[in-house]
Amino acid sequence: AQSVTQPDIHITVSEGASLELRCNYSYGATPYLFWYVQSPGQGLQLLLKYFSGDTLVQGIKGFEAEFKRSQSSFNLRKPSVHWSDAAEYFCAVGPYSSASKIIFGSGTRLSIRP
Amino acid sequence: GAVVSQHPSWVICKSGTSVKIECRSLDFQATTMFWYRQFPKQSLMLMATSNEGSKATYEQGVEKDKFLINHASLTLSTLTVTSAHPEDSSFYICSGTGAGGSHEQYFGPGTRLTVT
Numbered sequence: 001a002q003s004v005t006q007p008d009i010h011i012t013v014s015e016g017a018s019l020e021l022r023c024n025y026s027y028g029a030t031p032y033l034f035w036y037v038q039s040p041g042q043g044l045q046l047l048l049k050y051f052s053g054d055t056l057v058q059g060i061k062g063f064e065a066e067f068k069r070s071q072s073s074f075n076l077r078k079p080s081v082h083w084s085d086a087a088e089y090f091c092a093v094g095p096y097s098s099a100s101k102i103i104f105g106s107g108t109r110l111s112i113r114p
Numbered sequence: 115g116a117v118v119s120q121h122p123s124w125v126i127c128k129s130g131t132s133v134k135i136e137c138r139s140l141d142f143q144a145t146t147m148f149w150y151r152q153f154p155k156q157s158l159m160l161m162a163t164s165n166e167g168s169k170a171t172y173e174q175g176v177e178k179d180k181f182l183i184n185h186a187s188l189t190l191s192t193l194t195v196t197s198a199h200p201e202d203s204s205f206y207i208c209s210g211t212g213a214g215g216s217h218e219q220y221f222g223p224g225t226r227l228t229v230t
Contacts, residue, residue: 036221043120043207043223044158090157094219101148102219104157 002027004093006105014113015083021076021108023091033074034092034102035065044090050074061085086112117141118210120222127198127229135193135225137208143188144210148219149181152205164191188212198229 005024013019025031032051036044048059055067065076074091088109094102117140127133137147146165150158162178164170164185172178180202182194191210195202205226209219 032218034218041205041224041226044209044221046218046221049218101160101163106157109155 002093002103004091004103004105006089006091006108008108009106010109010111012111012113013081016080019076019078019081019085019110021089021091021110023074023076023105024072025074025091025093025103026072027093027103029095031093032095033065033067034094035059035063035074035076036090036092037061038088038090038107040087047076047089081110081112083112083114086110116218116220118144118208118220118222120206120208120225122225123223124226125228127227129199129229130197132194132196133198133227135195135206135208135227137191137193137210137222139189139210139212139220142210142220143212144191144220145188145212146210147185147191148209148211149183149191149193150207150209152207152224154205158207161193195227198227200229203227203229 003026034049035047038044047063048057050057050067057065063078088107090107091105092102119138121136149161152158161176162170162172164183166185166188170183185191205224207224209221
């Protein structure tokens with residue numbers, strides 16, 4: 001079955017600390033992987049995406065993610081978080097070859113401790 | 115590039131009335147559009163997929179007669195919630211694909227619907 005698992009429902013980190021949000025996926029075909037961020041009451045903003053190439057992907061706002069095929073993981077990282085990073089983060093997987101539906105994880109809510 | 119807008123951003127309607135939400139791709143032609151529903155503190159739930167000029171494909175459990183989707187042009191899709199009830203109150207998000215050939219989805223900012 002195709003699925004995306006974000007095991008952490010809520011994470012709190014101190015401002016300036018490093019961050020890692022976990023994402024594991026199960027997908028039959030070659031996955032097209034995404035991380036989105038959603039601020040309260042807002043739509044989704046794409047942070048980064050990966051289909052092929054270098055397994056370490058750089059995104060916007062200082063975020064990066066590493067694709068590990070052997071672990072079926074696509075964890076999101078940031079070396080130093082800012083208070084403005086507080087939001088909901090969604091990992092997602094979909095097909096590259098067609099405009100078909102994306103499967104979203106359940107999301108991880110990030111809170112920043114001053 | 116690849117901007118999607120939604121209108122209105124929020125709407126309040128009375129129970130039993132219908133409300134239409136518009137989703138527009140501003141700088142690309144969206145051959146496929148998706149409509150999602152999001153409950154508070156939950157993930158996005160896909161409601162339906164629509165291709166321009168075709169009938170929408172609804173996900174299991176979504177009432178197609180209640181949630182009418184029209185994708186009449188490559189830049190506009192509409193979702194009409196008919197005979198709205200308070201349980202239809204939710205955050206509705208659309209997305210479009212078709213820009214650049216990668217089939218990546220570009221999301222609108224969402225519409226908050228409150229049915230009183």
